[in-house]
Amino acid sequence: MNSVMKEKQYHIHLSELICRYGFDLDDVASQDWIIRWMSNFPSQWIYLAILEALHQGRYKIISVEQLLNRWLRKGRPSYHFKEDFESLINRAIPEELLTKIKEPSEYNPSLKPESSIEKFIVQSKASDFYDRLKHLAQQTT
Numbered sequence: 001m002n003s004v005m006k007e008k009q010y011h012i013h014l015s016e017l018i019c020r021y022g023f024d025l026d027d028v029a030s031q032d033w034i035i036r037w038m039s040n041f042p043s044q045w046i047y048l049a050i051l052e053a054l055h056q057g058r059y060k061i062i063s064v065e066q067l068l069n070r071w072l073r074k075g076r077p078s079y080h081f082k083e084d085f086e087s088l089i090n091r092a093i094p095e096e097l098l099t100k101i102k103e104p105s106e107y108n109p110s111l112k113p114e115s116s117i118e119k120f121i122v123q124s125k126a127s128d129f130y131d132r133l134k135h136l137a138q139q140t141t
Contacts, residue, residue, distance in 0.1 A: 010043060017050055024060040033061055041068045048077050054089055055081035
């Protein structure tokens with residue numbers, strides 16, 4: 001199986017994990033969140049951040065993003081759940097999905113991901129906020 005196919009399967013399995021535990025997605029599809037994260041963070045971190053958010057009782061997708069950004073600043077993931085918690089959470093997930101979630105094909109722990117801010121894309125240029133943000137960004141560069 002080629003790496004593109006494996007990456008697509010990894011996205012689907014992470015999405016199933018997010019949906020299974022009812023994360024508040026802020027009106028954005030789970031797949032869109034995962035695609036965004038995969039371009040900014042090591043793929044293994046995403047799985048760990050989902051588990052850590054569950055461990056902390058934070059069932060909002062933005063909590064996963066906050067964890068990932070904090071880990072990016074530190075340069076490594078920092079989670080507090082134990083293996084027994086992971087097993088409990090994963091009980092509802094079929095074993096073949098777990099293997100694919102925990103062992104993404106492209107995982108490289110030494111990977112230095114780009115900063116999230118470097119990938120920031122404004123969807124609409126029509127707002128006053130956008131103009132102020134753009135002006136501020138130009139002043140700081």
